[in-house]
Amino acid sequence: MFSYKIVLVGNFGVGKTSLIRRFVENSFSEEYLSTIGVSISKKTIGNATIMIWDIEGHTEFKPIFKQYLMGAKGFILVADLLRQETIEALQNHIDLCYAVVKDAPICIALNKCDMPHEISQREIEEISKLSPTVLKVLKTSAKENEAVEDLFLTLDTRIKESIKAD
Amino acid sequence: MQEKLLSFICQKSQISYILFDEDFHITKTFLNESKIGSDIRETLWEIVGFEEDILREQKLEIPMILRENEYYDLFVEPFSNKEKKLFIAYMQQKSKDTHSYANVLKEINKKTLIFDTSDEKKESRYYQEINKRLLTLHVNSEGKITKVNDAVTYFFNTQNSALQGVHFSKLFTPQSSKKEAKSNIFVAKNSFGKEIFFHADIIPLKNRENKIVENIIIAQDVSYLKEIEKELQYAQEHDTLTGLPNRHYLLRAIEYREKPTIALLDIVSFHKVNEEYGAHAGDMLLKHTTSLLQSLLEPQDTLTRLFGDTFVILFESEKNRTYIDALVNKIKEAMHKNPLYYTQEDIITATLTTVVIETNDEPISAKELLKNGEKALQREKLLKKS
Ligand SMILES: Nc1nc2c(ncn2[C@@H]2O[C@H](COP(=O)(O)OP(=O)(O)OP(=O)(O)O)[C@@H](O)[C@H]2O)c(=O)[nH]1
Numbered sequence: 080m081f082s083y084k085i086v087l088v089g090n091f092g093v094g095k096t097s098l099i100r101r102f103v104e105n106s107f108s109e110e111y112l113s114t115i116g117v118s119i120s121k122k123t124i125g126n127a128t129i130m131i132w133d134i135e136g137h138t139e140f141k142p143i144f145k146q147y148l149m150g151a152k153g154f155i156l157v158a159d160l161l162r163q164e165t166i167e168a169l170q171n172h173i174d175l176c177y178a179v180v181k182d183a184p185i186c187i188a189l190n191k192c193d194m195p196h197e198i199s200q201r202e203i204e205e206i207s208k209l210s211p212t213v214l215k216v217l218k219t220s221a222k223e224n225e226a227v228e229d230l231f232l233t234l235d236t237r238i239k240e241s242i243k244a245d
Numbered sequence: 246m247q248e249k250l251l252s253f254i255c256q257k258s259q260i261s262y263i264l265f266d267e268d269f270h271i272t273k274t275f276l277n278e279s280k281i282g283s284d285i286r287e288t289l290w291e292i293v294g295f296e297e298d299i300l301r302e303q304k305l306e307i308p309m310i311l312r313e314n315e316y317y318d319l320f321v322e323p324f325s326n327k328e329k330k331l332f333i334a335y336m337q338q339k340s341k342d343t344h345s346y347a348n349v350l351k352e353i354n355k356k357t358l359i360f361d362t363s364d365e366k367k368e369s370r371y372y373q374e375i376n377k378r379l380l381t382l383h384v385n386s387e388g389k390i391t392k393v394n395d396a397v398t399y400f401f402n403t404q405n406s407a408l409q410g411v412h413f414s415k416l417f418t419p420q421s422s423k424k425e426a427k428s429n430i431f432v433a434k435n436s437f438g439k440e441i442f443f444h445a446d447i448i449p450l451k452n453r454e455n456k457i458v459e460n461i462i463i464a465q466d467v468s469y470l471k472e473i474e475k476e477l478q479y480a481q482e483h484d485t486l487t488g489l490p491n492r493h494y495l496l497r498a499i500e501y502r503e504k505p506t507i508a509l510l511d512i513v514s515f516h517k518v519n520e521e522y523g524a525h526a527g528d529m530l531l532k533h534t535t536s537l538l539q540s541l542l543e544p545q546d547t548l549t550r551l552f553g554d555t556f557v558i559l560f561e562s563e564k565n566r567t568y569i570d571a572l573v574n575k576i577k578e579a580m581h582k583n584p585l586y587y588t589q590e591d592i593i594t595a596t597l598t599t600v601v602i603e604t605n606d607e608p609i610s611a612k613e614l615l616k617n618g619e620k621a622l623q624r625e626k627l628l629k630k631s
């Protein structure tokens with residue numbers, strides 16, 4: 080048995096808390112209760128316990144707190160398909176993650192795909208090229224439970240591989 | 246002793262603490278005695294990932310952790326104990342103020358998210374984009390500027406005060422052609438000296454007596470439309486082979502002259518060149534003739550290709566008949582002296598049939614003038630043949 084830490088990073092309101100709730104306890108709420116500070120959940124997958132850090136989202140007047148990212152083995156970056164600015168912010172989040180934990184793998188969730196949205200395959204490909212550490216870009220829905228498992232498990236698999244290799 | 250004191254201090258100041266060893270096993274805790282001997286990471290999840298830093302005796306500080314509806318800051322640092330290397334993790338519970346602060350932030354985020362996904366935001370952005378490009382000026386009944394928006398000062402790169410009292414026409418020149426006497430298109434030079442076309446709407450503001458007291462002028466940059474229009478007009482009025490203006494252009498240009506004089510020139514037996522050497526030779530001959538003619542004309546005179554092998558020169562009004570006749574002879578001579586060297590063996594010498602048409606005092610339309618010219622040229626050609 081061993082445990083490792085991952086962090087969900089993104090702008091406020093993109094659905095970080097909702098994705099974690101869906102993954103950990105398979106539930107969803109329409110009500111938006113913004114996360115202030117950080118709260119940690121855990122979930123056991125196989126022989127590992129994942130400590131999932133749900134940190135407060137980036138807002139115009141509050142940047143993301145670097146300390147929260149330290150010690151992570153991987154990141155899930157979240158953007159909201161309905162808000163272009165949250166997608167444009169991904170590059171900054173990637174840079175921040177890289178500055179704190181070099182070479183940590185990243186999965187990107189383009190969340191709320193249950194809502195009508197416009198994103199082309201080309202844009203998705205461009206997002207996946209933002210950094211070589213990006214493993215996968217997924218359209219997710221915490222609400223409809225779409226691609227949520229895939230998101231967390233892809234990262235889990237990669238992290239376990241790298242721990243084994245050490 | 247030190248540990249006893251610690252627990253006392255902690256109780257007083259709302260601090261909880263846990264002592265643990267290098268194997269991350271709890272040696273003492275303020276919380277619950279039953280946890281002693283267990284892995285601290287089972288209790289303090291936030292330590293996962295920081296093990297190496299802790300063992301390297303780096304201080305750890307994580308603020309604003311939410312757990313069971315309480316906020317606390319976590320600190321981890323080495324703890325001096327003579328027998329064993331230990332570490333202390335202590336948690337400082339946040340005050341009530343922190344909760345109300347967090348609640349305010351939550352409210353703000355909630356409202357911002359609603360606004361960010363609303364049509365209102367999309368609309369306001371859209372209008373902001375448009376407004377940035379719209380110049381708005383208030384002009385009094387004498388045409389003098391009384392008020393401008395930021396777009397105007399930005400465009401002319403000047404201060405608001407510098408434009409006060411300036412007459413509107415100093416900045417914007419109307420672009421009206423003969424056909425449309427009243428046009429909404431104005432030109433203004435921006436701060437880089439570039440001419441920008443505007444479509445301007447003038448909205449008069451009337452008072453109770455129905456008297457215009459002020460005009461609001463809203464000017465929209467339509468240069469891109471003008472560009473397209475210019476390109477289209479150019480394409481419509483020019484010949485692709487020689488690049489010369491064509492019949493459309495010529496008709497328009499004749500209309501602008503008061504007493505126009507034109508000369509029509511036609512290459513003798515042009516169709517024979519095409520037949521004998523091919524269409525390519527014909528094209529070459531047309532280009533060759535064009536550059537010869539251009540080299541002999543003054544820039545004020547306009548050379549056009551009417552169709553096929555017929556060229557028309559439109560002369561500037563001041564040119565008299567003597568000058569024109571002399572020029573036509575010069576052209577014929579030059580054509581004779583400068584044949585087209587199509588290949589080393591094929592040297593094509595072209596001769597021209599020419600007529601000159603003047604307008605007398607009776608006004609005549611451009612079309613009629615040209616028709617007269619074409620008729621005269623036909624006659625001249627027949628004469629030459631016989
Ligand atoms: N339709 C839809 N709504 C979602 C989805 N995920 C989250 N939401 C809604 O989006 C809002 C924000 O979700 P949160 O999970 O609180 O967002 P967050 O990223 O944790 O926000 P912060 O904690 O403020 O950074 C809530 O109202 C959710 O119900 C989704 O997949 N589809």
Ligand SMILES: [Mg+2]
Nearest residue numbers: 095096113114
């Ligand atoms: Mg949240």
